[in-house]
Amino acid sequence: MTVDKDTIDRFKLVGMIQNHDCTLRIDDAKKTDHGKYFFRIEGINHFMFSYKEPISTEPFVNVTDLWELPELSLSRVPVAETPMNITCTAPGRCTGTTPIFAWTGTLNRANSTFNTSSVNRDRTVTHASTITFTPSTGDQNKILTCEVYYPAVRASIQATLSLNMQFGPRSGDTNNATCNSDPHQTKCSCVIQSNPPPVIWWLINExxxxxxxxxxxxxxxxxxxxxxxxxxxxxxxxxSRIACISSNAHGVLFVDLTQKSENEDIIIEAISGNGTPLV
Incomplete structure (x- = not known):
């Protein structure tokens, strides 16, 4: 029997014939694999038999373009200054040529990547790539793209995500926290940024x-x-002695707006969610 060289090592009979299982697996499926198939046995002494029951033994294989996107999963909610992983899992469970992963984006800091392959119970393989990095507040709304390329069929597909960074309260510059007094009244303003949004309190004397x-x-x-x-x-x-206090799940910001002299700076102290001073 002549075997099409394009199918060698890609078409595999994985079923147990003795158990009446003639399952065929096609690795690195190509558009040229499109069509109707039937099972044929050839043995010694010119023995040949073809199973050509149109309903049960002549399956039609329809090879389409890649449509399923890679799956992106985050190890945690992105929090500024906290290391995290994002894993890109290739679509489908493959048995053919290992795909090639590529990460693109404009993260503010260095990162590292590693690839993994895990064998499933049905002997197919799940391929994934993980990027590890420590995000900063400057990574807010940055785009990360994972591209999966299948070299055997010269096809690729990609998935993207936008980083929604969480961070503790910050006041920006001192112009965002001010107090002005005259003999009759004191007016103060406090503008704080954080994600989740901040809760703002005022400390007036005690x-x-x-x-x-x-x-x-x-x-x-x-x-x-x-x-x-x-x-x-x-x-x-x-x-009076006045301070603006802001907090969320990732920290507390204390801004002392009580100036003891015209040349004295406003005091700003930030504490992270685990009690670590931020500034």
């Missing part, structure tokens, strides 16, 4: 103000827009 207030001596108004929280404080009378 009193902690945790919600919006409007009375004869004080007015506090706080709003959230996206990842930015803004809180405004108006206080009647002489200037």
């Amino acid at each position: 009193e902690l103000v945790t919600k919006n207030v409007r009375n004869d001596t004080m007015q506090v108004s706080s709003t959230i827009h996206g990842h930015t929280g803004t809180s405004n404080l108006t206080l009647r009378g002489s200037r």
Whole structure:
């Protein structure tokens, strides 16, 4: 029997004939494999028999273009300054030529990648690639792309994701936290960015103000827009010791707005979610 050289090592009878199982597996399927198949036995003494029952033994193989995307999975929610992995799993469970992975993107810091292959119970193989990196707040909305290339059939497919970074409260520059006083009142403003959005409080002398207030001596108004929280404080009378405090799951920011002299800087202290000073 003449065997088409293009099918050698790709067409494999994986069923146990003695168990009446004539399962055929096609590795690195090509468009030229498209068509109807039937099972034929050839033995010694010119013995030949073809199974040509149209319904049960003549399957039609339809080879399509790649359509299933690689699967991207994150080891954790992206948090600034916290190492993480993103794994790209090739579509399907293959038995042919190992695919080639390529990561592209504009991460702010160096990264490393490694590939893995795991054999499944049905003897197929799952291929994956993992990228390891430590994201920063500058990676917000950065795009990462994983491309999977199948060299045997010269086809590729890719999947992308946008990094939604989480980070602790930050005030940007000191212009985002200010206080101005006159003989009658003190007006303060505190603008904080974080993801998840921040909760903002005011510490006035020894009193902690945790919600919006409007009375004869004080007015506090706080709003959230996206990842930015803004809180405004108006206080009647002489200037007091005032601090703006903000927190979320990833840290606490303390901004001391009490200036003891015109040349003294505003004090900003940030604590991460595990108690580590950030600035």
